Amino acid sequence: MTQPLSEIRKQIDALDAEILELFNRRARLAQEVAEAKLAAGETDNFYRPEREAQVLQRVRDLNQGPLDDDSVARLFRELMSACLALEKPLTVAFLGPAGTFSQQAAYKHFGHAVQAVPLPAIDEIFRAVESGDCQFGVVPVENSTEGVITHTLDSFLNSSLGICGEVSLRIHHNLMGKQADLAAIRKVFSHQQSLAQCRRWLDRYLPGAERVAVSSNAEAARLAAETPDSAAVAGETAADIYGLAVLQRNIEDEADNTTRFLVIGRLAVGPTGRDKTSLLISTGNQPGALHRALAPFAQHGISMSKIESRPSRRGAWDYVFFIDVEGHRDDAGVAEALRVAQAEVSFVKVLGSYPRAQA
Numbered sequence: 438m439t440q441p442l443s444e445i446r447k448q449i450d451a452l453d454a455e456i457l458e459l460f461n462r463r464a465r466l467a468q469e470v471a472e473a474k475l476a477a478g479e480t481d482n483f484y485r486p487e488r489e490a491q492v493l494q495r496v497r498d499l500n501q502g503p504l505d506d507d508s509v510a511r512l513f514r515e516l517m518s519a520c521l522a523l524e525k526p527l528t529v530a531f532l533g534p535a536g537t538f539s540q541q542a543a544y545k546h547f548g549h550a551v552q553a554v555p556l557p558a559i560d561e562i563f564r565a566v567e568s569g570d571c572q573f574g575v576v577p578v579e580n581s582t583e584g585v586i587t588h589t590l591d592s593f594l595n596s597s598l599g600i601c602g603e604v605s606l607r608i609h610h611n612l613m614g615k616q617a618d619l620a621a622i623r624k625v626f627s628h629q630q631s632l633a634q635c636r637r638w639l640d641r642y643l644p645g646a647e648r649v650a651v652s653s654n655a656e657a658a659r660l661a662a663e664t665p666d667s668a669a670v671a672g673e674t675a676a677d678i679y680g681l682a683v684l685q686r687n688i689e690d691e692a693d694n695t696t697r698f699l700v701i702g703r704l705a706v707g708p709t710g711r712d713k714t715s716l717l718i719s720t721g722n723q724p725g726a727l728h729r730a731l732a733p734f735a736q737h738g739i740s741m742s743k744i745e746s747r748p749s750r751r752g753a754w755d756y757v758f759f760i761d762v763e764g765h766r767d768d769a770g771v772a773e774a775l776r777v778a779q780a781e782v783s784f785v786k787v788l789g790s791y792p793r794a795q796a
């Protein structure tokens with residue numbers, strides 16, 4: 438026999454009071470951690486991504502349900518975010534304006550207690566972190582449908598910043614606007630990447646509408662709000678911010694459309710046991726050099742999850758390679774492979790070792 442609703446709610450109230458007490462006990466411990474870090478000479482950065490990754494992995498492993506692992510990790514993500522803000526708030530730059538997928542990625546990675554700063558271009562995010570105005574930045578680097586965001590990779594060529602983390606975000610696009618009748622829509626605004634990710638849907642359902650590429654999805658939503666007979670393709674939060682109705686959900690052509698973002702900064706992140714290392718390699722156009730640089734990784738059984746070539750900008754047909762390998766630069770195998778690779782080619786730079794993205 439089920440208990441009466443009022444009885445169940447009484448038990449929920451009692452548990453909430455206990456959980457609240459536990460939240461604040463945890464928060465007081467975070468304050469003690471801050472004091473210990475200050476005593477050890479740390480002054481500006483209290484953020485520890487390797488520890489956060491371990492806390493999140495541990496609660497996933499401990500979880501027995503009925504809440505699923507992702508839900509539990511989300512709750513603890515926010516709890517740690519609030520604890521860190523109590524130690525010292527973080528400032529994180531993202532590709533704005535408010536309502537973009539970059540903002541969603543920043544919150545997914547850091548939680549909502551960070552001070553998230555919208556900036557209009559990838560270059561500006563790099564500059565804000567280089568100058569120290571923001572501690573970290575979140576920039577898109579590749580999409581599963583459309584491929585690499587070259588501008589982000591190229592920015593590393595002239596930057597002293599490294600990679601401190603990665604975020605993987607399922608991208609759902611929505612058609613939104615004030616005009617509910619699809620036949621009356623004459624213009625569709627969106628970022629060029631998003632238009633490309635929804636090309637087949639747009640061909641089929643809005644064949645007569647002009648596609649207008651703008652600087653971001655959020656900007657598209659803003660324009661759709663003020664342009665008669667128009668619509669935008671954007672994420673759901675943009676509809677809320679700009680007062681638009683979602684006319685059709687999930688219009689992306691590929692069901693598993695995902696974007697990977699990088700967290701950029703100056704922090705050297707310690708190993709967690711589930712890490713990735715990003716490298717920048719220049720071979721100086723010597724025959725077989727790339728092969729010689731990569732062979733040591735294969736010999737140590739280290740898998741390579743990505744390789745991307747980009748013009749070096751030092752002369753025609755000279756390339757640099759962005760390479761991701763499994764493991765941390767401090768892991769014995771990776772360290773040895775790096776040592777050998779460095780002797781083989783003109784230039785190997787470790788852009789960063791960081792915890793692999795959580796689901």
Ligand SMILES: O=C(O)C(=O)C[C@]1(C(=O)O)C=C[C@@H](O)C=C1
Binds near residue numbers: 467485486489492516
């Ligand atoms: O363990 C620490 O170093 C803490 O500062 C505590 C804590 C947490 O809430 O668990 C908070 C922020 C850090 O980024 C990592 C973990």
